[in-house]
Amino acid sequence: MPTEQLKITTDAGHELSGSLELPTGLVRGAALFAHCFTCTKQSKAAVEVTRALAREGIATLRFDFTGLGGSEGDFGRAGFASDIDDLLASARALCERFGDGILLVGHSLGGAAVLAAAGMMARGKVAAVATIGAPSDVPHVLHNVEGDIDAIERDGEGDVTIGGRPFKLSKDFLDKTREADLLERVKALRVPLMVCHSPTDEIVGIDHASNLFLAAKHPKSFISLAGADHLLTKVEDAGFVASVIASWAHRYLPMKADWPMPQEGVIVCTGHGKFGTEVHTTGHRFVADEPKSYGGNDTGPTPYDLLNAALGTCTAMTMKMYADRKGLPLEGVSIHVTHERDHVEDCDHAHAMEEGEQIQSLNRAITIRGDDLTEGDRSKLVEIADKCPVHRTLEGHLHIHTERTE
Known part of the structure; x- marks a missing residue:
């Protein structure tokens, strides 16, 4: 999927570094992701979750909080209040581009920050909030600070280590972090909430998830991330939580009324990728793309994949319909279809081709499952395969008519 690099100016006047993950096809909605304490927008969880949401049609922005990663400012003097300000500035930028009603997603302290920020945003700006491993009390993050806190209180600032990385923290940072009363903000929250947390x-600890869930009003949901660690270091854990959040968020990010849903046939629309397109049928939508080796983003099947699939699926359906009608003990079929661009075998119609024209072919290998089928049954099923409607269309006299519409 395409990633767009952004700069977001905060009310304090410095720039935040952001990465916007865009769907290959049309945008269903937008989401803002807040990373964990002292992490950056390039953390495994941030990258995996935002890209997974983009695959679901949700344009998702992740950014570095003040003084972290590529963002300007002094992290050691920022504190939790500054994180909220960063979120509000980023949310404004996202709403200006994609409209109101965005999804807020926060990991660890970022989860606490999105809960606090959601309550400060105007009604209608936030569609829903999802947290991942979020603490129910903001001062909890100070347990991860290795250093002389008393000395910082006395001297105004001091050197500490957080997650093995050196930082200089100010007394103001500590004060702003301790002042936050998150549970009171959650009680006043009036948007749908999903709390995702690992019991391990x-x-x-999991008790933080319980506190948040009990404080929140309905609609609210809880998802157990059993076996996952706090930082979601396993790609499959980050992918799981992203897919769950995306599915849940679809309820609050409804399909837009102006999306092209044809009465018949399909409509194909270009999106944000170099070659990626979104295909809309009367009741479904999916993305087609080219592989990265061809300059695409590899976010969906290729056009020839779809051609092969059209023949394969129609063949399978036709064989199943025939077996059902005749009462044959067919247990299933597996059909492998490949496309050959330069079919050099002799063909009856080869003499009618123009010079330099290629003979192309679709090669279909059919595996028939059913121990009780006779050899005659199997031969008849293969014969029926050649009668599937798509097969007949491809081998018939097919004309393509093109017109330009406004």
Whole structure:
């Protein structure tokens, strides 16, 4: 999927570094992702979750909080209040581009930040909020600070280590972090909430999820990330939570009224990728693309994949319909279809081709399952395969008519 690099200016006047993951096809909605304490927008969870949401049609922005990654400012003097300000500035930029009603997703302290920010945004700006491993009390993150906190209180600032990385924290940072009363903000929240948490989280215990869930009003949901660690270091864990959040969010990010849903046939629309397109049928939508080796983003099957699939699926359906009608004990079929661009075998119609024209072919290998089928049954089923409607269309006199519409 295409990734767009952005700069977001905060009310404090410095720039935040952001990465916007765009769907290959049309945009269903938009989401803002807040990373964990001292992480960056390039953390495994941030990248995996935002890209997974983009695959679901949700344009998702991840950014570096003040003083982290590529963002300007001093992290050691920022504190939780600054994180909220960063979120509000990023949310404004996202709403200006994609409209109101965005999804907020936060990981760890980023989860606490999106809960606090959601309550400060105007009604209608936030469609829903999802948290991943979020603490129910913001000062909890100070347990991860290795250093002399008393000395910072006394001297105004001091050197500490967080997650093995050195930082200089100010007394103001500590004060702003301790002042936050997150549960009161959650009680006042009036948007749908999903709390995702691992029962084996050793950094932010599962009791924090319970506190958040009990404080929130309905509609609210809880998803157990059993076996996952706090940072979602396993790609499959990050992918799972992203797919769950995306499915849940679809309820609150409804399909737009102006999306092209044809009465018949299909409509194909270009999107944000170099070659990626979105295919709309009367009741479904999916993405087609080219592989990365051809300059695409590999976010969906290729046009020839779809051609092969059209023949394969129609063949399978036709064989099944025949077997059902005749009462044959067919257990299933497996059909492998490949496309050959330069078919050099002798063909009856080869003499009618123009010079330099290629003979192309679709090669179909059929495996028939059913121990009780006779050899005659199997031969008849293969004969029926050649009678499937798509097969007949491809081998018939097919004309393509093109017109330009406004």
